[in-house]
Amino acid sequence: MTENRSRANIFIEQNRFSYIDILRGIGIFFVVLGHIYYNDVAYRWIYSFHMPLFFFAAGWVYKEKPIRDDIKKRLQTIVRPYFCFGMATILYWQLFEKSFRSADISFIQAIEGLVSGMYEHLSFNVHLWFLPCFFIVTVLFNALVRIGKKYRYDLSFPVVLCMSAIYIFAGLPSLPWGIDKAFGYILFYKIGSFFSLSKADKRLQAHPISYQRVCIVFLLTMSFFFSYCSINQGIMWYVTAMLGIVSAWIFSVLLHKNRILEYLGKISLVILCVHGPVYRILIKVVSILLCWSTDAVRENFILSLLLTVLTLALCGICFQIIKRFFPWSIGRQRKKAVV
Structure with a gap:
């Protein structure tokens, strides 16, 4: 009986995480579309929530x-990929893209960046900014939880609120x-942690x-309205972002299963x-x-959508190659052959 209950709990958890893979899949789709498609309205809406x-x-x-x-885990799964992909794109930049891109940085400047x-300072692959920031957030949050648990106090809540207040009202230099x-x-x-602990998906x-x-x-209507009217400054940045996030989250729970979006989420x-x-x-x-012109291509929604799908497909192929030959670069271990 206990074993059956344990298996049922594992199945439920896997289903709960499938929503999150779908959510990540939705997010990475909009990340790519937002970088390809030139449209001010779409830009303001997508950028209001896609990274949060x-x-x-x-x-x-x-x-x-x-x-x-x-x-130790975050160094392996976040920092190692950051430097591996960073070095790879620096080499690609120096050999190919540097000659026809507006940013002109030397190899040493790229390494320093x-x-x-x-x-x-990441003009050779500006999208990499997310990884070091993500590392700081995950490590800091876990440290706050652990220290708070030691003193039987939820330290993460007041500290996170103070950090957010500083970010909104005081501002910080880069x-x-x-x-x-x-x-x-x-x-x-x-x-996100609060939503999970409160079993919001079950509710x-x-x-x-x-x-x-x-x-x-x-x-979605409120998210689009706020972003379109640029009501996303200061504390409203959080409100507008959460409107987009929660609508995408509800959609992922409603969708429940989608192999393509789940896969995109897993390789995001x-x-x-x-x-x-x-x-x-x-x-x-x-x-x-x-x-x-490249601008004309990027201003066409249908072409941008097709380019987004094709980009995601090619990135999927890149993932398979990396997983097969360079698994260590994404924090994975090469599977040993069974003798």
């Missing part, structure tokens, strides 16, 4: 660990490893599907790291074939 969504999703699956074990982890951005994004991590599923659909439409780290060079090559090829 990943911190929320990570907070959802957070499990407390000893501080040393957590740092990679070490600093600062957004403005700091190494996205520490300044971590002050803003850690609240989404905390909210949502207790309502009729029609109710869930109405919630999605309402939240690799997609984030490699999609930049991939989509730029594709845009250039399409512009040559159609005799259009």
Whole structure:
């Protein structure tokens, strides 16, 4: 009986995490589309929630660990990929892209930018900014939980609120490893953890599907309205971001199963790291074939959508190659052959 109950609990947890993989899949789709498609309205809406969504999703699956074990794991799964993909794209930049991109940085400057982890110094692959910031958020949050548990007090709640208040009202200069951005994004991590602990998905599923659909439409409408009217500064940044995040989360729970989005969610780290060079090559090829400027290609929604799908497909191929030949670069171990 106990064994059957344990298996049932594992199955339930796997289903709960499938929602989060779908949520990440939705998020990474909008990340790629937002980087390809040139449209001010779409830009403002997508950018209002797409990166906070990943911190929320990570907070959802957070499990407390000893501080040393957590740092060791994060170094392997976040920092190692950051430097591996960073070095790979620096070499690619120096050999190929540097000659036709506006940013002109030397190899040494690129290395310095990679070490600093600062957004403005990562022009060779600016999307990498997320990883050092994510590392800071995850390690800091776990440390707060562990220290708070020692003193029987939820230390994460007041500290995260103070950090968010500093980010909104005082502002911070650009700091190494996205520490300044971590002050803003850690609240989404905390909210994701709270949603998970409160079993919010089970409460949502207790309502009729029609109710869930109405919630999605309402939240999306409010999210679009706030972002379109640029009501997303200061504390409203959190409100607007959460409207988009929660609507995507409800959709992922409602969808329940989708193999494509789940797969994209599982490989979202690799997609984030490699999609930049991939989509730029594709845009250039399409512009040559159609005799259009690259801006004209990116202003066309249908072409941008097709390029997004193709970029994601090619990133999926990149992931399979990396998993097969360079698994250590994404924090995985090579599977030993069974004799």
